[in-house]
Amino acid sequence: MNGDPRAILICGVAVDPTVWDQTAMTLSRNGFTVHVPVRPQSGDLDTEIQALAPLCAGALVIGVSGGATLGLELAARGVPMSAAILHESAAGSLAPGLLDDVVAGFRADGVTGFGRALYGPRWHPDMTTADADTVGRELAMFRAFEPRPPSIDPASVMLTVGEWSPVARHESVQALSTLTGIRYRVLPDTGHAAHLQNAFTPLLDDRRLVEHDDLTYARSRPQ
Incomplete structure (x- = not known):
């Protein structure tokens, strides 16, 4: 295995890994080894975290929707990610x-x-191979999710919300930020489906990101 920093892109419900293609290309261009795992889609939080934790340890983790929810749970369970960008997670009773x-x-x-x-x-049925049973159990799992503060440094995690997302999404991210101590950023010109709108690319293309006040992560520098 090479020495490049790793990035793990976590799928939510009713999307397959191809929805991350543009983000993966940007990360690869910036020196990351990228992996988009196919989750068990079990409907059981412990099963999902057990599958993801070994992959995510030491990596930059990016998740949208259900993928962001799983990222929050990884942080709560102390999985030592180098950094995480989590877009519009579920927020439970918040x-x-x-x-x-x-x-x-x-x-x-x-x-x-x-x-x-x-x-x-922007979503199309061709973007998923999940059937109704799979979506139903995943939906039940994420509806039952309750967020907790991270057991890792909250400064290594960023919450994001889309500029065009409904007020309820903005309020949920603000509430999560208050509960967890994790800072958040509004992503311009996007909504909930940030991966489908390639909304992470400007953030990831920023060569100054490694030194930015909002987020620090390990990455290879250009020679």
Whole structure:
């Protein structure tokens, strides 16, 4: 294995690894070895974390939606990530109605209704191989999630929210920040589906990021 810094991109519900292609290309260009794992999609939080923890230890971790929720749980359980960028996680009792529209979409039109309600018009059924049973158990898991403060340095984690996301999303990220002590940033010109809108690229392309007050992580420098 080479000595490049590693990045792990965590999928949420009803998306396959290809949704991360643009972000992975940016990270590869910036010297990272990138892995987008296929999660068990078990509906059991312990099972998901056990699968992810060995991969994420020592890596830059980026997650959106359910992937961000799993990133928060990794931090709460003390997995020593070099850094994490977590976009619009579930927030449990901090935002009890946050997923109501997603639940309604799933009940009305299965996986398609779920994907479009959660990710918006950029999402397409071809972006997932998950069936209704898989989405149903994952949705139940994330609805039951309760956030906790990290057991790692909160300065190594960043919460993000999309500029175009609903007020409820902004409020949930603010509440998570207050609970966890993790700072947050608003990503311009994007909503919930930040990976589909390539919204992380300007952040990751910033050559000054390694020294930025908001986030520090290990990365290879250009020769």
